Amino acid sequence: DKANGKRIPPPVVHYQMNNVTSTSDPEGNRETVLILTPLARFYQEYWDNLLKLTYPHELITLAFIIPKNREGNAATTALQEQITKTQEGAEKKRFASIIIERQDFDPALVTQTEAERHKMENQKSRRAAMSRARNSLLFTTLGPTTSWVLWLDADIIETPPNLIQDLASHNKPIIVPNCFQRYWDPAAKERQERPYDFNSWQDSEAAQDLAKQMGPDDILLEGYADMATYRTLMAYMADDAGDIHTEVPLDGVGGTALLVKADVHRDGAMFPPFAFYHLIETEGFAKMAKRLGWTATGLPNYKVYHYNE
Template sequence: MAVSRSLRRNQTITYILAGILCIFFLYFFFGDSAKIPSLPAAPRQFLKSKEAASNALSPPSLPFKRPAKLGPDETPPPPPVVHYHMNNVTTTADPVGNRESVLILTPLARFYEEYWENLCKLTYPHDLISLGFIIPRGREGNLATQQLQERIQKTQAPTNKNRFASITILRQETEPTIVQSESERHAFGAQKERRAAMSKARNSLLFTTLGPTTSWVLWLDSDIIETPPTLIQDLASHDQPIVVPNCFQRYYNEEKKAMDIRPYDYNSWQDSETALEMAKKMGPDDILLEGYAEMATYRNLMAKLDDRNGNPQAEMQLDGVGGSALLVKAEVHRDGAMFPPFPFYNLIETEGFAKMAKRLGWHAVGLPNYYVYHYNE
């Protein structure tokens, strides 16, 4: 017994010694690692498309690393000097091959599940896609925000390998004037005001989320619920500054007793002599609108020029564009082409955008036989 006890004591001493050694080891291991000064920042830090930024103060089109937890007396390090090589931001017909990043912008009034599902189905690499939403104030906006955030939480979970690069949600600063019903919304008189507000929302979204690494901007309305999954690649393959697919709507055709499609967005058109004449007679603050009986413009509407069995690659030049789905090279926006919230050559919002782009030397093409589908209210 005595022998064993002494033996045991010996072991205890060994263990204690080992433990102390261990503690020393751990102490120096961690102590040293904490004491090593972090490497001085490289003289020029370049941020390429879709790399995570090191600071929360970074373009919203990029994800960022969560800031380290700091003690009460610690101050966060000053943000780094970040260089962006904008000469290297390309926009080519092969955006996937060249790893070009796409910013999808959506003014969100109502949240549709189908819209989100369609978005998630896009085959363009999701780590190259950033999303931007602008949501009006008010109850409807709150509801949409809540629904959107619920979906985002699922989609953007860290476990999801296919999550989007980044998502920015903006709330508009002003309350929408009146919440309109579908018929009211399209009434002629209310159009100018409504579309001016819409323009401001689009511009706010665009100019705050357009990062220095973005190559393409895809405008996609929140009520576009069905597109081909290869939408971005298909539109980009035309390598045009502005590309517009034809926006249609699925509905139940009572005559045929079957589901059918009909044109929805009439804002994509080629100008006509009549329309130009009309514009000349107008004052500088009047606007020319499409799709109203009060104003027959005889423009060539893309919505009416579709051929269901035609080549989906077919192109047509456009003078006005609709905004429900619209792929724009980022440099067009960077040069200053925005959505005029005032009558610009008697045009407003997306139609005015096409005109402004034209003044800057960029042109728009439409794809009459390439469809995206609008929600049917």
């Protein structure tokens, strides 16, 4: 940007934001998708699955946020290697652009005390740290021309190849598939699957009542014996004989795979790292989006799969 030693700034960029659509036919309308992945470890299966997505790769930007520690360095190297292969490989597989951010904040402290309360405290600080990572990634990569944001955790290793088109076809502001995990059942001697993500749920009176008795910084969590929420969990709604496009309304969402119209985020919906209506991170996001006038939808029979360590 220098001519005769003079600094020549780039031309002004104008954006007509009403021309940016997010429709049930994103491919037909050439809508851009930003895939956001907080990544602590690199799994080859994640990348392989990503490559198999049939949504036109030239409309997809990938962005990662990776902790600045030794494990993060290893993950960055492994990721960069695959990126190089892909971006220099078959044209159809190349993504429009790729951003890697190394995180500048400390990972959540894990206190070394015992018992349920402390496990819950750890869970809170862990999810607060995750929220900050997600916000940092979101605020710095979302653009004025992004149509959709697909949140995809780094340990999601199997999705239908038409994931983006399938989810977008519902034309919902926020839509989340059901996140399961495959495992080997030694008794039955076969591969089975089980629910993995319990953050997608419909609210209950019991949870509301629990919340009312809580301190302002306390959060509701699923899966703690002394905190029975009686929420209706999408994890348990899956029906293998049912239509994969069955929709259910949700009050909380998980973020392992989550498609969001970019306008929802542009309106201000982020991942609260603090107790927001006693909810945090992706569950707090769903509540915040609701306060902004947007609703969340779940697809109980549409499955994606989480890595099994």
